[in-house]
Amino acid sequence: MADSNAQVPVTVLTGYLGAGKTTLLNRILTEQHGRKYAVVINEFGELGVDNDLVVDTDEEVFEMNNGCICCTVRGDLIRIVGGLMKRRDKFDGIIIETTGLANPAPVAQTFFVDEDVKAKTRLDAIVTVVDAKHLPARLADSHEAADQIAFADVIILNKTDLVTPAELEQVEAMIRQINRFAVIHRTQRSAVAIEQVLNQGAFDLARILEMKPDFLGEDDHEHNDDISSMSFEVEAPIDPEKFNAWIGLLLQEKGQDLLRTKGILNYANEDRRFAFQAVHMIADGDFIGPWKDGDQRVSRLVFIGRNLNRPQLRRGFEGCAAD
Amino acid sequence: MSQTATATFLLETRGTSHDLGAFVVAARFSRDGTRLGFGMGDGAVWQMRVDGWVDGDPAWAKVDVHDGAILSFAIDPAGGGFISGGDDGQVKRTDAHGAVTDVASFGMKWVENIATHALEKGKGLIAASAGKIVRLFDQAGTQLKELTHPSTVTGLAFDGKGKRIGASHYNGVSLWFVAAKTDTPRKLEWKGSHTGIAIHPEGEAVVSAMQENSLHGWKLPDGQHMRMSGYPSKTAALSFSRNGKWLATSGADAMVLWPFFGGGPMGKAPLELAGGDGIICTQVAANPVNDVVAGGFADGLVVLADIQSSRIVPIVPPEHGPISALAWSSDGTKLAVGTETGFAAVIDLAKR
Numbered sequence: 062m063a064d065s066n067a068q069v070p071v072t073v074l075t076g077y078l079g080a081g082k083t084t085l086l087n088r089i090l091t092e093q094h095g096r097k098y099a100v101v102i103n104e105f106g107e108l109g110v111d112n113d114l115v116v117d118t119d120e121e122v123f124e125m126n127n128g129c130i131c132c133t134v135r136g137d138l139i140r141i142v143g144g145l146m147k148r149r150d151k152f153d154g155i156i157i158e159t160t161g162l163a164n165p166a167p168v169a170q171t172f173f174v175d176e177d178v179k180a181k182t183r184l185d186a187i188v189t190v191v192d193a194k195h196l197p198a199r200l201a202d203s204h205e206a207a208d209q210i211a212f213a214d215v216i217i218l219n220k221t222d223l224v225t226p227a228e229l230e231q232v233e234a235m236i237r238q239i240n241r242f243a244v245i246h247r248t249q250r251s252a253v254a255i256e257q258v259l260n261q262g263a264f265d266l267a268r269i270l271e272m273k274p275d276f277l278g279e280d281d282h283e284h285n286d287d288i289s290s291m292s293f294e295v296e297a298p299i300d301p302e303k304f305n306a307w308i309g310l311l312l313q314e315k316g317q318d319l320l321r322t323k324g325i326l327n328y329a330n331e332d333r334r335f336a337f338q339a340v341h342m343i344a345d346g347d348f349i350g351p352w353k354d355g356d357q358r359v360s361r362l363v364f365i366g367r368n369l370n371r372p373q374l375r376r377g378f379e380g381c382a383a384d
Numbered sequence: 385m386s387q388t389a390t391a392t393f394l395l396e397t398r399g400t401s402h403d404l405g406a407f408v409v410a411a412r413f414s415r416d417g418t419r420l421g422f423g424m425g426d427g428a429v430w431q432m433r434v435d436g437w438v439d440g441d442p443a444w445a446k447v448d449v450h451d452g453a454i455l456s457f458a459i460d461p462a463g464g465g466f467i468s469g470g471d472d473g474q475v476k477r478t479d480a481h482g483a484v485t486d487v488a489s490f491g492m493k494w495v496e497n498i499a500t501h502a503l504e505k506g507k508g509l510i511a512a513s514a515g516k517i518v519r520l521f522d523q524a525g526t527q528l529k530e531l532t533h534p535s536t537v538t539g540l541a542f543d544g545k546g547k548r549i550g551a552s553h554y555n556g557v558s559l560w561f562v563a564a565k566t567d568t569p570r571k572l573e574w575k576g577s578h579t580g581i582a583i584h585p586e587g588e589a590v591v592s593a594m595q596e597n598s599l600h601g602w603k604l605p606d607g608q609h610m611r612m613s614g615y616p617s618k619t620a621a622l623s624f625s626r627n628g629k630w631l632a633t634s635g636a637d638a639m640v641l642w643p644f645f646g647g648g649p650m651g652k653a654p655l656e657l658a659g660g661d662g663i664i665c666t667q668v669a670a671n672p673v674n675d676v677v678a679g680g681f682a683d684g685l686v687v688l689a690d691i692q693s694s695r696i697v698p699i700v701p702p703e704h705g706p707i708s709a710l711a712w713s714s715d716g717t718k719l720a721v722g723t724e725t726g727f728a729a730v731i732d733l734a735k736r
Contacts, residue, residue, distance in 0.1 A: 114452075116471075117492045119515065121535055123554055126576045126596050136554065136577050136595070137536065144471055144494060147407040147425035148453040175595075176617055 068183040069145075071155045072259055073168050075209045076190030077199055078161035081219040085190055085251035085258070086158060092255055096153035099145055101138070103160050114152070116141055120160060122167045125174060131317050131341045133167040134174050142178045154259055155182065162205050165189075165212035166320070169340040186261035189213035189243075190251065193232050194223040200235060210236055211288045211320045211365045212340075213243045214261060222249045239288045240365055288320065290365040293375050297382035298329035299360050304381040308337070308344065311377065315368070316342030324362035327352070329383035337362070394731055395686075395700045400437060401729035402444045404430050408722025410457035411711040414464045415502050419480050420720050421466040422709070422728050423457030429466055429478045432730065434718065442730075447482040450474060456498035461508020462523035469495025475512045477525070487525045490514035497539060501546035509562060511549055513537035518551055520562065531560055531567060539581035539592070552581040552592045557602070559590065572602045574609065582622035582631065589644060591631060593619040599633065599642075601649070610650055612642055617664055621710075625670040625677065630655070630691060632668040632677045637661065639668050639679040639689060657689040658696050667707045673716030680707025686721050688733070699731055 076082045090100065090113055099114045118137045125132040138157065145152065159168060165187055172184040189209045192199075199206035210216065216236060221229055233245060244261075246253045304326065312319065319341060326335040333348040352358055362378055395401065407425030413434065414421065422430040427450035432442040450470030457468045464480030467487065471494045475487040493514035502508045508523035518531040518540065531551070539552040542562075550559045554577055558569035577595035584590070589610070591601040597618055601610030612633075619635035630641045631649070638659025642649035658665075658679055667680035675691040678699070686700035686707060700707075705725030712719055717734040721727075 115492075116494070119536070121554065123577050123595075124575075126594075134595075139595075140496065140536070140538070141494075144453060144455055144496070147409055147455070148471075149406045149426035 068181060069152055069155055070185035070260055071157060071172065071182050072185050072261075073165065073187045074156060074158045074190070075163060075165050075187065075212070076161070076217075077192065077195075077206060077209075079195075080161075080190040080192040081217065081248075081251040082158060082161075082190045085188075085217060085219075085253070086156065088251060088253075089156065089255050089258065094255060097150065099152045099155045101141055101155065101157045103158065114145075116145075120163065131166070132170060132174065132343055134171040135167050138168065138171050139175045139178055142182055146181050154185070156259075162203075164205060164208055166208070166340055169212065169321075170343050173340060173343045173345050185259070186214040187212050188215045188217065188258055190217040190219055191232075191236070193218055193220050193229055193247075196232050197235065207239055207288050208320065210239045210243070211290075213240060215258060216240070216243045216245045217251060217253055217258075218245050218247045219251050220249065221247045239290065241290045242292070242363055242365070288365065288367055289369055290363065291369050291371055291374065292361060292363045293378045294362075295327075295360045295379055295382055298358070299326050299381050300383040301326075301328050301335075303383075307377050307381055308339075311374075312339055312342045312344055315366075318368045319364060319366040321365045322363065324360065325349075326360045326362075327358045393698050393701045394733070395729055398733065399700075399729050399731035400432075400442055401704075401727060402430075402432070402442075404428075404446075404722075404726045404728045406726050407453075407724050408709045408726065408728055409454050411709040411720035411722045411728070412457060412459050412466060413711060413713040413718065413720065414466065414480065415459050415461060415508075415714075416464045416480075417713055417715065419464055419466075420711075420713075420718075420730055421457070421459075421478070422720075422722055423454040423466070423468050424726075425453045427452055427454055427470060427472070429454070429457075429468060430728065431466075431478075431480070431482065434713070434730070437730070445482060447478055447484060449476050449478055449484050455494055455496050456512070458498045458500040458510075459502065460523075461500045461502040461510065462506060467498055467500055467510055467512075469498045469512050469514075471495075473514065475510075487521065488512060488519060488527070490517070490519075493517075497537060497551075499540040499542055499549065501542040503546055509542065509546055509549075511540050511542070513540055513551065516553075518549070518560075520549065528562075529567060531558075531569070533558055538577075538579045541581045541583045543583045543587050544585040545587075548583075548587075550581050550583050550590055552578040554578070557581055557590055557592055572607060574600045574602075576600075579618065580620070580622060582624060584631075584644065585624050585626070585628045588628060591622060593622060593633075593635075597635065612649055612654070615640070620666060621668045623668050623670040623677070625675060625691065626672050629675070630670065630677075632670045632679075634665045634668050634679075637664055639665050639677055641677065641691065655691070655694070657691075657694055658687045663702075667710045669710040669712055669719075671712055671716045672714055676716075678710050678712070678719050680710050680721065682706045684723060684727075686710070686719075688719075700729060 121136045322339040337346040418435045452471040473490045497513040510521040535554040556573040578592040580593040597615040598613035615635040621634040638656040641655040683702040685702040688697040704727035705723035709722030
C-alpha cells in the first residue's frame with residue numbers, strides 16, 4: 062500500500078431500500094467539495110450531478126473458477142474500473158451504490174481478486190446506512206441486514222428522529238453486537254459531513270492500532286447463526302511463516318463464516334507494520350509505514366463473522382509468536 | 385532482451401510519432417489504407433494521412449467525437465473512416481475528412497464493443513454492444529437486428545467471411561448467423577467469466593479470454609473444448625495469424641503463440657517469443673500477410689518476431705508508457721502503435 066496515493070479510493074455504499082442511501086449520495090454529490098467522483102449506481106434515482114460522472118450498471122456477480130467456493134466478484138465493476146482508467150479526467154474517488162438486498166462480499170472481493178482493479182484502485186471503506194426504526198425488524202427477517210452491518214467500516218445510523226432515545230440506544234447495541242469496530246454516526250436525513258464518509262482509509266487499517274482488545278470473558282458465546290466480532294492482541298513479535306500457515310488454514314476452513322478479518326502485525330525483525338485483511342477466504346497483505354517511536358509494538362487482529370470460537374482463535378494467534 | 389539496449393529501434397529510422405495527449409484505446413488503418421485512426425480515452429479520434437506521410441506530410445489531426453472516453457473503435461466498412469463507441473452511449477462515424485455523424489445511441493449504457501466487417505462493393509457490417517444487447521447494422525447504419533444475451537457482452541468478433549458474429553459473456557460465447565431469418569445462437573458454454581473473443585480466420589475454432597488468466601476454446605463444428613492456461617495475468621489481446629496457424633496472445637512475460645495445426649493446441653506447448661525480461665506483454669498483433677507477429681509490453685517496448693525463426697526485431701524503445709494499441713495495415717507493411725500515456729507512432733516496414 063506504499064503507492065496508495067496513486068490509487069483511486071473506492072467507497073461502497075450499502076443499506077436497505079428506504080434507509081437513506083440515495084439521500085446520502087445526493088448530499089455527497091451536491092456538497093461543494095471541489096472534488097470529482099464517479100458514481101456507480103443500479104437504478105436511477107433523483108441524483109443531483111453537476112461535476113460528477115454517473116455510471117448506470119447491472120450488478121453481475123459471478124463465481125471465480127479458482128477452487129474457492131465463496132469467491133464471488135462483480136464483473137461489471139471490473140469493466141467499469143477499466144473504462145474509467147482510460148478517461149483523461151481522473152477521479153478523486155469512486156462511489157459504488159449497491160442494491161438494497163446486496164451482499165457486500167462480492168463488491169469487496171472484487172477489489173482483492175482482480176489484478177487490474179487492485180493496481181488502479183483501493184477499497185477505502187464500506188459505508189452502511191441503516192434505518193434506526195426498522196433495523197430490528199430487518200435483522201429479524203433477513204441475513205443481508207446483518208451482513209451489511211458486519212462488513213461496514215462506517216455505519217450511518219439514520220432516521221434517529223423516528224425513535225425514542227431508549228430505542229436508539231437499543232438499536233446501537235444491536236449494531237455493536239454484530240460489529241463492534243465500525244464507526245457509527247447518528248443522523249437524521251442522512252446528514253453527515255462527507256469527510257466522515259469518504260477517504261476514511263478504513264481499509265488501510267491504521268485505526269485498528271487504536272482499538273482496544275475486548276477483555277470479555279470466555280462465556281460470551283453467540284448463537285450459531287449470529288454474527289459477532291472479536292479482537293485479539295499478541296505482544297510478542299509474530300513469525301510471518303507461522304502466521305501465514307495458521308491464517309491460511311483458518312480462512313480455508315472457516316472462510317465462509319469469517320466475513321471480515323483485519324489486522325496490524327508486528328513481524329519479528331521488521332521495522333514496518335504489516336497490514337492484513339481478508340473477505341471470506343480472499344486475503345491480502347502488505348507492509349504499511351514504519352512503527353513510530355513510542356508506538357506500542359503489538360499485533361492486533363479483528364474477526365467479524367459467525368461461529369467465532371474465542372479460545373481457539375486466541376490460541377491460534379498466540380501460537381504465531383516468534384520463538 | 386539485453387540486446388535491445390544497444391539495438392537500433394526501427395521507430396528512429398522508419399517511423400513517425402505524435403503525442404496525442406490521452407490514453408490510446410485502439411488504432412486502426414482505414415479500409416482504403418489512406419488513413420490511420422486512433423480512438424482515445426478523451427473521446428477524440430486522431431487521424432494521420434498514411435498517403436500523405438509518404439510525401440512527408442502525415443497531417444495529424446484531432447476531432448472530438450465522444451463526450452467521455454472511447455471504449456471501442458473499428459474501421460468504417462463503408463469508406464475511409466472509422467466507427468467508435470463511447471461511455472456516452474453513442475456509436476459515431478468519423479469520415480476520412482473528420483466529419484462526424486451518428487450511427488446509433490444506447491442511452492446511458494457504455495458502448496463497450498464494436499466490430500465491423502468489410503464486404504465487397506463498399507458494403508459491410510457494423511456490430512455494437514452495450515450491456516447485454518448487440519445491435520447489427522449495415523454499412524449505412526440501418527439496423528438489421530438486435531441480439532440479446534444472457535449477460536453483459538464483453539467481446540465481439542465477425543468470422544472471416546462476415547457470415548457469423550460471436551459474442552463473449554458469462555459462461556461462454558454465443559455465435560449468431562448474420563443473415564438468419566430467426567435468431568437462435570449456437571451456444572458454446574463454459575462456466576466462468578469470458579472477457580474477450582477471437583474467431584479462427586477459416587472458422588475452425590472460437591477462442592475466449594477468461595478472468596482467471598487463461599483461454600478457453602471450442603473447435604468447430606464439433607464444439608470440442610480446448611483449455612490454454614499458464615498466464616500470469618489476464619489476456620487482453622488475441623490475434624490469429626493470417627491463415628489461422630497460430631494464435632498470438634498477450635498476458636504473459638512473452639508473446640505466447642498457440643499452434644492451431646497438427647492437432648494443436650491441445651497437448652502442444654505454445655511458442656514463447658521475446659520473453660525473459662519479466663515484463664508483461666500487453667498487446668499482440670499478427671501480421672495479415674506474413675508469419676510475423678508484433679508485441680507490445682508494459683514498459684513500452686515494441687518488437688517484431690518472425691514466427692519461423694523466432695528472430696526478434698526491436699521497433700519502439702521502452703520509453704513511452706505501456707503499450708495499449710497495436711495494428712497492422714491490411715498489406716502488412718505498416719505497424720501502428722499507441723500507449724496509455726498518449727504516445728502514437730507508425731512504422732513503415734516495407735522492403736526497400
